[in-house]
Amino acid sequence: MQKMQKYSKLRSLGVVTAGATALCFGITVYQNQDHLIRTFVMPAVRLLPAETSHNLAVWACKYRLYPASDYMDDMNLHNSFFGRLISNPIGIAAGFDKNGEAICGLKDLGFGFIEIGSVTPLAQDGNPKPRVFRLINDRAIINRYGFNSDGHEVVAERLRKLREREDFNAVIGVNLGRNRDTQTPVNDYVAGVRTFGPVADYLVVNVSSPNTHGLRDLQSKAKLTELLVAVNNARADLKNYEKVPVLLKLSPDLDLDDMKDIVEVLNKKQCRVDGLIVSNTTVARDNITDIKFVNEMGGLSGEPLRARSTMLIAQMYALTKGNIPIIGVGGVSSGQDAFEKIEAGASFVQIYTALAYEGPDVVDRIKEQLSSKLNERGFSNVRAAVGSNYKQYLPSK
Template identity: 40%
Template sequence: MKYINNLLLKFLHKIPPELSHNITIKLLKNGLNPQNFIKNYKNLNVSLGNINFKHPIGLAAGFDKNAEAFHKIDKLGLSHIEIGTVTPKYQAGNDKPRVFRLHQDKAIINRLGFPSKGLSYVKKRLERHKSNIPLGINIGCNKETTDYIGDYLKLTKNLGHYANWLTINISSPNTPGLRNLQTSNMLSKLLQTIDNERKIIENMKGSSLQIWLKIAPDLNDQELKKLIDTSIQNNIDALCISNTTIKRPNDLISNSKLENGGLSGKPLFSQSTIMLAKAYLYSQNNIKFIGIGGIDSGETAYLKILAGATILQIYTGLVYNGPAMINKINNELSVKTGSEKLSKIIGSKAYEIINGNYLND
């Protein structure tokens, strides 16, 4: 089985990235994926508010944008999944090619620009299928919108009933103007509007709906602090740190390194982990964190938790290493955590990480 999985991974790396992704989604949708049952690691059980996760590792947004395979994802051994980004209306996204593998750097640059089959398509999929693991829905506005808040409100009203959490995505670098929402005066109004709607949905469905906010790793310290204050004031449950970066580290070597778009994977690890540690210390336990960016081993997962993450999400590491990586990370993480509970070590080395003592670039 391992041999077949390695062959499949090799084949998927030989063909263009988007085609490879579409084939992977089809395989998953039809149950033709390798199975990695979730082992029960007692020391890795973790909860965030009222949501319990068997272990911290979940699938980041962007992989199952249109809710095609979310109901089969647990078979890969992941503890949760975030579908989307979903936009209100169908949109095609940017011209192809728009995803580039940086093999030698174990990274990806994408400038997809929120291709989405739109709200009504995704809603139908969610009516038809249920997730076996906690489910988040990542929401974003249409490129041509003139009413940002209206777009996010519409998505919240329509999709909130199906999710354990909604993630407000204002950090894609590929929708012009979107990232400016992070630092604009409009942010408070946006978060307040979504928080009000969340309460209505919670009353209707009789269970809680968390609101998470996904941010860019390119904010400066002052912008980050202001955003954290605004998020706490508006009852945001968690910040997802981070989305892709528009920066290009000097040591990238792959041919596609200068393509426009957001960079993910290994080269994003330090930048996103240092930002996570800063956010953790600044927030003084008033908000939780989802650690995302460059996780591909037990060590990188462990460092994200020491920096302040309660749970973790992966994307690019999975593209390069395949689903076998998930159980491998958990095995290593369980050994590292030892007799401690995971929840006891969250943020315990945030200070050291900021001071450069823990991360080897």
């Protein structure tokens, strides 16, 4: 038994060492020729367990091992983001940097805004491992992390230290979650508003992750009303509350009646939000080709989610009459994908899974392709394209 345990530890050490070697090689290659990282390095990194690869990527960003992007964002990508000027509308979605450790490194990659989290009031480990799975043929990931988090105070202190730096200018959102065993979920979000309101550029009320039991129930009309009233009251108590936009993140598994109920809630003065994030991961498995993952629990992200999330963006854009800004997320890996989200009604776009499959240069490629697409279609800037063709993405009656 001891020999087996020793062998297992040596094998694990070998795997991590190989991963670190691959990562360092990837950084060296990236400094010389970006496309090689997709051709050689990313396939090598995918030989590692999915969560190990994720942790290595966060570590590389934390210590700013990736060279900073030298791509100059075109003027047609510049935009106003809830009162802040940003040079491009491409952000990193919550779930990558859960604890606010890699913000400066992510800024280096060329993101226009950065969302961290989900962050829970108390630190928690999340769900048991393994909890992340690659669907390589589908260019997708299934995760059931379950809000593993360092907790409010630790993450907030990291943000406070960043804000004290004179050279720091990133736009940061904090995605708020609830603790797994909480008896008062509304209070968890209120605590998040109070803790992060003074240090975040925007806050996200995440009621749409499929990996915390009962969380999605908060999207129901009565519970959502109670939650948003409490969140807005907590924001009003902050000295700088007018500068802290609150966004609501929705599930892609809502039906039309669910969406209508949510919009009815949002139309109430005491429940209004500044924006929507559409969408979180899906529990649907109807369009994946790797059948061994069909029954794997967790949220699916990546290419199989792309069309579903775009359709939901168009539906929410129509239901809200374009009056609530939308951040579109789900399956974006090219400028064309980003443009589709924008013409469906999104003002901004986030990525995550594409970063895992294609490496850090995907950010610049998306921006360059998006800028070209806007010019090709005759739009002077991103704002002019928002919702320009949303009807195309609505489900046929």
